[in-house]
Amino acid sequence: MDTKLTRFGVSMEENLLKQFDEMINSKGYPSRSEAVRDFIRDALLQEKWALGDEIVAGTILLFYDHHSTNLVDEMMHIQHDYHEMVLASTHIHIDHNNCLEIIVVRGKPKLLKELSNRLIPLKGVFYGKLTVAPIAKN
């Protein structure tokens, strides 16, 4: 592996950088460089698994407002379309309006991506994320 380091400049809004620094400090990163390297490695791994053919397992995280018209029905309907991949789901009432749903999934990355791509853009979902890792050891 090539270990030669290359420097590059990044421009961003001051406020974004401030938040980034606070986050990496709280996570205990010794430097911005180390944090950026770590995030890039994680993104590349996620992308590699997402494009691969290996069976993966993980979660789909969904934050949403349950008052949004038809949202809960629609989410249920979509999950049933992918029932072979949905191992479990947990619903937590965060407050009066907001819910957190954690769907545990297992299957081919392409299909899990397809499932999360149907859930996350639904109207009323304000944050969603698919996180997976391969089941088999490399």
Ligand code: NI
């Ligand atoms: Ni709820």
